Amino acid sequence: MLALQKILPGEGLSLVDVPEPGAPGPGEVLLEIVATGICGSDLSIDRWSPSYESFMGKCLPVTLGHETAGRVIAVGPEVDHALIGRHAVINPAVSCGKCENCRAGDTTGCNDRQAIGMVRNGAFARYCLAPAAYCHVLPEHVPVEVGALAEPLSVGAHALITGGMKAGDRVIVFGPGCVGQCAAALAKHLGASEVVVVGMNDGPRFEVLRKFGIETFVDMAQPGAAETLAAIAGDGFDLAVEAAGVASVINQALSVLRQEGVLSVAGMSEQPATIDILRIVKHRLQVRGSSRTSQAAWTLVLQALDADPQTFRHLISHRMPLDQAEAALDLCRSREASKVLLYPT
Numbered sequence: 001m002l003a004l005q006k007i008l009p010g011e012g013l014s015l016v017d018v019p020e021p022g023a024p025g026p027g028e029v030l031l032e033i034v035a036t037g038i039c040g041s042d043l044s045i046d047r048w049s050p051s052y053e054s055f056m057g058k059c060l061p062v063t064l065g066h067e068t069a070g071r072v073i074a075v076g077p078e079v080d081h082a083l084i085g086r087h088a089v090i091n092p093a094v095s096c097g098k099c100e101n102c103r104a105g106d107t108t109g110c111n112d113r114q115a116i117g118m119v120r121n122g123a124f125a126r127y128c129l130a131p132a133a134y135c136h137v138l139p140e141h142v143p144v145e146v147g148a149l150a151e152p153l154s155v156g157a158h159a160l161i162t163g164g165m166k167a168g169d170r171v172i173v174f175g176p177g178c179v180g181q182c183a184a185a186l187a188k189h190l191g192a193s194e195v196v197v198v199g200m201n202d203g204p205r206f207e208v209l210r211k212f213g214i215e216t217f218v219d220m221a222q223p224g225a226a227e228t229l230a231a232i233a234g235d236g237f238d239l240a241v242e243a244a245g246v247a248s249v250i251n252q253a254l255s256v257l258r259q260e261g262v263l264s265v266a267g268m269s270e271q272p273a274t275i276d277i278l279r280i281v282k283h284r285l286q287v288r289g290s291s292r293t294s295q296a297a298w299t300l301v302l303q304a305l306d307a308d309p310q311t312f313r314h315l316i317s318h319r320m321p322l323d324q325a326e327a328a329l330d331l332c333r334s335r336e337a338s339k340v341l342l343y344p345t
Helices: 040-046 050-059 150-162 178-189 205-210 225-233 249-255 277-282 295-307 309-315 322-333
Strands: 002-006 014-017 028-037 067-075 087-090 127-131 135-137 170-174 194-199 216-219 237-242 257-265 286-289 316-321 339-343
Touching (some): 067 150, 087 150, 150 257, 150 295, 170 178, 178 309, 194 205, 216 225, 316 322
Parallel strands (some): 170 237, 316 339
Antiparallel strands (some): 028 127, 028 339, 067 087, 087 135
């Protein structure tokens, strides 16, 4: 089967022919993949960012792809045969089950994750093996390709949960990339009284979010953007989500919070940030890191997709065959795309 792999250290990915997976082992399922989304982490692996090199180097070659949905076509021992034929999505953050955090029941905090699409072979291929415990059955009326959005949506959902978002809150999201879009769309779905998105209006990202009923945007490339942002903030937002992964955005986000507001940091900046500690102390602000996802986030996302699958479909901007992966990656690099789905060939 054709697969998109990281074969060697250094820049670049390769489309290669690889053997199909064998029969699923104990506790595993075999999925026939329908669609898999390109993630920002795939771009980082492509350019071999040091943070990925540090844990992936010993795992090569490996098939990428972790934002996926497919049909269960076989199950291993100890797995319910009723899953066969069902559409499912994969939580790719497979925990080791052995570290101190796992033994304490905190699998989200696992110290040795075996991430599908990074450490274990992923879903940029026709077939993918996954632990049954990390597969979620997709509600029957949700289109399978929409299911491929569940993983990035779960990251956005976890950022909102980490920030303690409640219906009626004023929410501001910095960074209209995939995680920011997902957080903003879910905040709107969950009843935020106002959702504002801040970032560069390049590509289709603001237009996509307008389809979710989000009306207020601040394009930081425009003259007077800082003043516009301050005016919109007024007395401050209840929750700010930093999804840009830009160190300088942290203080900007802190500056628009109300007293006792919360900043949920989901963006992964490779540069250290200088933080306005005085503002945090004087305004009793909270800064919370949001990494990975939780079972609560997956439950929230599947409920949201079940309630309104067609609206969330707007996040998908491009659908392309796997054998055009390089062209698809170029679309993502240039920010001409919102979410690109690849289909097996």
